[in-house]
Amino acid sequence: MQNKTVKAVMVKGARDVRLETHTLAWNEDQVLVKVERGGICGSDIHYFQHGRAGMSVLKSPMVLGHEFVGVIEQAPRESALKPGQRVAINPSQPCQQCDICLSGKQNLCRAMRFMGSAQFYPHVNGGFAQYVAVNPAQCVPYSEAAKPETIAFAEPLAVCIHAVKQAGDLTGKRVLVTGAGPIGCLVIAAALASGATEVIATDISARCRALAQEMGASCAQDPRDEQVIEAWSANGGAFDVCFEASGASSAVASVVGYTRPGGIIVQLGMGAAEVNYPVGPLLVKEIQLRGSFRFIDEFTTAVRWLEAGKINPLPLLSAQLNMEEAVAALELASDKERAAKVQLIF
Structure with a gap:
């Protein structure tokens, strides 16, 4: 097990979001990713405004964010992933063992560990941090020619x-x-x-x-x-x-x-x-x-469509703010008369 102290956008309750340090732990089977940027989603706004998103209620501090991209810092030796690769991160972590997963409907898995979600306790931390640790299967490499701000739309497009x-x-x-x-x-x-x-x-x-x-x-x-x-x-x-x-x-x-x-x-x-x-x-x-709920293999499809320019999402990108401005970014993203999609840069 390895540890690293990182800065992360933590939500602690309604109207209580702070940039704080926390200890990130990962094992040799996981991928360490240096986060480049992430898009603010409606669920992030709900956690910020109300301390909950639907039936998922905050019980402890949690790292926000599930729409993000980054660069691989460290990967398992046996993995095809390599340090320096740019990747989009699929925030879904289905159990892959239940009848629903085995039938190919992983998006409906009752034990889904979705990043940046308070559905279960302990909560699953999200990607609004300087670094995250994820499973290799969550990493989808993309071309260096593609813009990170474009590929960060992969999750909502999926x-x-x-x-x-x-x-x-x-x-x-x-x-x-x-x-x-x-x-x-x-x-x-x-x-x-x-x-x-x-x-x-x-x-x-x-x-x-x-x-x-x-x-x-x-x-x-x-x-x-x-x-x-x-x-x-x-x-x-x-x-x-x-x-x-x-x-x-x-x-x-x-x-x-x-x-x-x-x-x-x-x-x-x-x-x-x-x-x-x-x-x-x-x-x-x-x-x-x-x-229609979330996605299955459409995440990889979304990365490929964005990579190839099949869809241009950038008209929706209203603002890009540094992680230190997370609260201001959430406030802006909450106002549909001022913004569509707001991204944080890490």
Whole structure:
């Protein structure tokens, strides 16, 4: 076992985030990675604002962050990984032993150890630190020609590629994405890259609507516009596939009306505690409602797409701040009228 004192962005409770030193321990089977940068996710914001993310409640200090890239400092001798390699880190650590993992659905593993998550105790530290220790399987090397700020989008893009796969073949389909935050915008790009003929977006924020169009949406509408709602709901619905990426109760309920008979709804937005859901229309139109949670092997796919320039996520990068400015970065990332994705540099 080896030890190293590192600086890390620690969350201790609601509105209590500090840059502190802690001791990182790793063994000879693990990879030591010098972190370059990481993107702030919605769950990081929830831990910062509320001391919890959904049902995952902080019980002790935890290192934030699960969207990050770095450079290998030390690797196991038998590994194909080498010091100096740039890598994206897959934050998922499924058990690989349960029936769910063995069936190939590792994203649904009930024992998943996801980096930067307080789901279990002890919590699983994240990647917002100068160094992290990970398993070799979590490291996905990428080309030196690719920009780290681009590859740092691999984790959220993987979420979106998984959602697109949940929808099935999108070739020639007309698609709606409700919620044009970073996830919604990346779903737009992933759907177009997967063959969708047209993608339309909604968001109550004018800034987010503009970003949606920059990411490829043919148009972006305010969901409070009654004329738009009426047009999309006419004749049984206007869209073959709807991706609900906001998690807002009103949006979750609305997409049933917008979806054509026999169409598909993919729910990937989280947050709605209660929804007055139109079950009747869902049934009589035989709409398929499919959940989408995290990702499986789509993480490597996301790295390859970003590496090859198949998707350019950089319109979503609003700011890059040093780790010493973590609190300011979290504050900025919390304000969707000012920022989409904010990255920390280590």
